[in-house]
Amino acid sequence: MTGFRLLRLLPLAVLAACTSGADAPPSTAAGSTGGTIVIATPGEPDNLLPPITVSQPGLQVNDLIYQKLATIGDSLNTVGDGGFTPDLARRWTWAADSLSVTFVLDSAAHWHDGRPVRAADVAFSFALFSDPRTASPAAPLLANVESVVATDSLTIVARFKKRRPEAFYEVVHQLYILPAHLLKDTDRSQLAASPLATRPVGSGAFRLTQWVPTQLVELAADTTAGRRRAQLDRVLFTIAPDPVTAFTRVATGEADLFEAVRPDKVAEVRANPQLRLVLGPSLDYNYLGFNLRDASGQAPHPIFGDLTVRRALTMATDRRSIVANIFDSLAVQARGPFTTASSSNDPTLVPLPYAVDSANTLLDAAGWLRGADSIRRKNGKSLSFGMLTPSSSSARMRAAVLLQEQFRRVGVDATVEAVDFPGFIDRSAKRRFDALINQWSPDPGPGSVNDTWTTAGAAPGGNNFGNYRNPAFDAQVDSGLAAFQPAQMRVHFAQAWRIMTHDAPAIWLAEPRRVMAVHKRIQTVGVRPGAWWAGLAQWTIPADQRIARDLPTAGAAR
């Protein structure tokens, strides 16, 4: 009995040590600049031209190479300019009518090819991002920006179409500033073929020194005069397609950081004297979403069109045990399409309870009665459906199996439909599924919910795959997004989340935390939710803890 209890307590003890700061960085003060961080990553950038970059590794590298006008704060506030810190813009001032902002650029900023960054580059970047020929995924967020005009070489004015609480966030968060002198003659419909897609020239803290496809991406600190340089000399992304290999590189000391440690590897990281865990909140949430329309898309789904069934299935699901089983304590139970780090988080929201008896009662009341084989039936049809799952995600595959078992206990026959990722995306977009286990990684702003859960997103081509539609929910989201005070915004979103909880368009599963294994000599600063790499330029390696690969000469033999 004691042994059993110890086994149960062990993961909790491990997590407690992680979350209580036991893995805090070494206390040694930061030394002078220098050092190399080697990041083991299973993915590779699709390209390094921000308007058309969609892969996560590409976005990470872009954030280090390019600058934006201002940077979002760790609070992830997106209303007004609160919390934003100057980046390329040294300062900004609002017009009295709040319909325009004047940015003054850092006069010392320059491109990595030596040319100065000027206001014309900012105006050009806006034009490039918002050009329909570019087809940039960032363009919709710039839709409220009427114009970006250079009034002199260092001053630009961004004018908005409407006063909106997130107007500032929209213009600064998506708009990477690009070199006009290198891109002005490029065909905007063929940006991927531009040399800059693989040999970027930015103005950020790091410049690209080499990208060897399928092997590595190497960045070096931009040390030219006139700007605050990064603390590290070099950032090296080494690419290993197999996550086991990528993790093993860190475990053996060949690399310094792996950003997605699985729960079953946490103890191994803690036992490794060279490594420490860095935990951070993320913006990811996953869920089992119901398709509320049938195959034609016109009529209600024969099972999930019924609110009672959706609520019953939610109550039949022990979400806490599923999260604990899959993520141990490295995730918390999700309560809606937001995370605890989101600005729209409502900590008082109470999800539907786990109550199997109530679930059975609701299903009985809905006319789904158990047959001889324990499976429920109604009008001769069994309560059976498929759960579409990407086979590449071990967490979602495990969730599918656990859900299947829990549904079986209330007489529901759920099958797991595992498909590869492109197939999953294809069927999701075409809405060819009964239920799907999906994960979103939304933007910091609460506006992302518009694309994924409102009626607008349910239109063909939208990303509200489950066709959830409720005008009352839409109205609260609209009001929340129109609120100029964060507190007012949160009130509306709290109402929206309550409506959604009642409607149960999905079973909210987990909000996984970011778990990174990091070499102990590296002092991490500002691990921002959803973007751990955001503060990489401020990370340091104390001089007395540097190892061979931190020497400036390392790597030159290539």
Added chain:
Amino acid sequence: MRALIQRLWQGLVVVAIVATAAFVLVRLAPGDPFAAALDNARLTPAMREQWRIAYGLDGSIATQYARWIGALVHGDLGWSVSMSQPVTRAIAQALPYSLLLMGIALLLSFTLGMLLGALQAARHDRATDRGIGVVTLIGGSMPDFWLALVLLLGGAYWLRLFPVGGASDPLLPLAATGATVLLDRLRHLALPVLTLVILITSPVARYQRAALLDRLRAEWVRTATAKGVSSGAVFRRHAWRTALGPVVTLGGLALPALVGGAVFVERVFAWPGMGRLAASAIAARDYHLVVGCVIAGAVLVVIGSTVADLLVMRLDPRAADDEANDRQHA
């Protein structure tokens, strides 16, 4: 010469059929090259269509095929969406790594396999034969993915004798000598080569053993022995030489592996070769890159089988006679 031209012509037809089949099948699979982009909640249908047009993936399969053939005539295999570069360049970058890895692995495997097979045949039904048979059976039965992971954990993680993966150490110091660089390359090659050698040696040894035992029972071998030729000379000159045919054929069939690489081994050891390229292209539905990899593989199959046939004819004149008879009847 005529046979060679005929073979190459047949090969061209085979490559065309295989490439066309790959072109169509990959487009019939669910998803498209923009799966990652489609996962982005903000990408509108209009934008998606714009991307398809930009990459020449709009229109029917027939339209795309006609467009692709037109480009192919000019040596253009298309644009790799997942790698942001022309397909020819992506293949040109990966091919040398596969040639190096698979070339060394095949050379070692065939040398070792032929020696082991010969040893087994020479010691037929003795402990050596049975021992090697068991070892090669076990080696050939292991799943490649599992074996690669075991060797990775054993050689790189527990013993720390070899690097975890990749083709070279990106952080070799400036002062590294040529010998240091060579040693680094060899250390990175060690585990993937070892994995492949274990996997490939077994069938080679079994083929070699079976062929040799067959030849050792042949009449001309018994005749040579009766004439008083030494047993060593009989074994080497009369039996082994003619028993090389099946192994050479096996080698010809293995040549495409030079291009195809070993998908799982390259993935586990992060080896930047063709196998990994093809696998990632399929996973990303990178249509042009998939077809490019298929074409490269098909060309090697044709070349490999042609070279193998020519070698067999050279080693065993009866095969050449059969070929000539076939042509006469045709």
